[in-house]
Amino acid sequence: MKAVRNLVQRLQPQPLSSPEQLVEAGLIPPDHIDAVQEAAATLPVSVTAHIAGLIDPASPDAPIAKQFIPSPQENDMQEEEFADPIGDIPHSPVAGIIHRYPDRVLLTPVLTCPVYCRFCFRREAVGDGLLSAAELDTALSYIRDNKEIWEVILSGGDPLILSPRRLSQIIDALDEIDHVAVVRIHTRVPVVDPKRVTDSLISALKRPTPVFVVLHCNHADELVTESEQAISTLVENGFPMLSQSVLLKDINDDPETMADLMKKLVGCRVKPYYLHHGDKARGTSHFRTTLAAGRAIMSKLRGRLSGLCQPTYVLDIPGGHGKIPAAECSLQALDNGDWRVTDWQDNTHRYRDQAGVTECVETRRATC
Numbered sequence: 001m002k003a004v005r006n007l008v009q010r011l012q013p014q015p016l017s018s019p020e021q022l023v024e025a026g027l028i029p030p031d032h033i034d035a036v037q038e039a040a041a042t043l044p045v046s047v048t049a050h051i052a053g054l055i056d057p058a059s060p061d062a063p064i065a066k067q068f069i070p071s072p073q074e075n076d077m078q079e080e081e082f083a084d085p086i087g088d089i090p091h092s093p094v095a096g097i098i099h100r101y102p103d104r105v106l107l108t109p110v111l112t113c114p115v116y117c118r119f120c121f122r123r124e125a126v127g128d129g130l131l132s133a134a135e136l137d138t139a140l141s142y143i144r145d146n147k148e149i150w151e152v153i154l155s156g157g158d159p160l161i162l163s164p165r166r167l168s169q170i171i172d173a174l175d176e177i178d179h180v181a182v183v184r185i186h187t188r189v190p191v192v193d194p195k196r197v198t199d200s201l202i203s204a205l206k207r208p209t210p211v212f213v214v215l216h217c218n219h220a221d222e223l224v225t226e227s228e229q230a231i232s233t234l235v236e237n238g239f240p241m242l243s244q245s246v247l248l249k250d251i252n253d254d255p256e257t258m259a260d261l262m263k264k265l266v267g268c269r270v271k272p273y274y275l276h277h278g279d280k281a282r283g284t285s286h287f288r289t290t291l292a293a294g295r296a297i298m299s300k301l302r303g304r305l306s307g308l309c310q311p312t313y314v315l316d317i318p319g320g321h322g323k324i325p326a327a328e329c330s331l332q333a334l335d336n337g338d339w340r341v342t343d344w345q346d347n348t349h350r351y352r353d354q355a356g357v358t359e360c361v362e363t364r365r366a367t368c
């Protein structure tokens, strides 16, 4: 990786990128500066002008402030936490490629982001870094040589921080590989720096190969007029949009907040895709909830919200063993081959596969 220079898209105004600037903007108290300096040594600071404009310095516990403003709690690292919580490194055959599942790879052309989310699971990998031309060639050759790769996921870092010219080169190269049927881009840009969604960016991404855009968004407050316009621009130019969110303590870990987020995403024509359980990245314990709390939220959403608004709640198994669905299961196999089925109101029924008969044998009302 080499330092990012003119291959990223530079737009004014510059983000707040030092603890001193955060103090000056009233976003951290002066007595936090040393602790925040220590935290910034692991994960840099960057708060775009757009995000800074959404933060009220008098409300440091508001959902947007908590996601982006560094806190001294990040220096509290737990024994159970990892530098590489989902095992990217053991699955990286060449620089810029993470190959965990047979039919898809992550291509990480850049490790820079417009903002640095304080809970990031790649918090010890992201920052300054861009694949060199030779590294990018090697990564693309890896994709070309592995014919089982059906989908390429551009991630990082945030790939939409790259200049349209650089992005266009990458998308062109992928478009020319016959076995790559789909490109997926994981980004936070439409909600953290919506001005980057320009006509040049759209032209850089449009190709015959379908390009899906997966928006990382964790709270309905992120979906303000400018971000909604950026999302509309993408959708109206033919990019199907999905979302991924992270379950975050005191930010979105209650059913009402989560329901608002999912409904607002669908209202923006973004289909909720994943809700990630917080990964055990070092210094992020203050953001994590329990699996039990996440499952309870998902059970409440199942009854209350349209299927369009339902994300899949997933846990990435530490060590790089992949994702598993983490929500409560509504089906339980019984000894006689029948199934016990739990409906959205927490009543149970017996389902008999062979005879095609569904018989309600017992009911139990929800107690929560």
Ligand code: SF4
Residues within 6 Å of the ligand: 112, 113, 114, 115, 116, 117, 120, 121, 122, 123, 126, 156, 157, 158, 188, 216
């Ligand atoms: S934008 Fe994504 S990669 Fe960058 S800090 Fe946030 S979560 Fe991490």
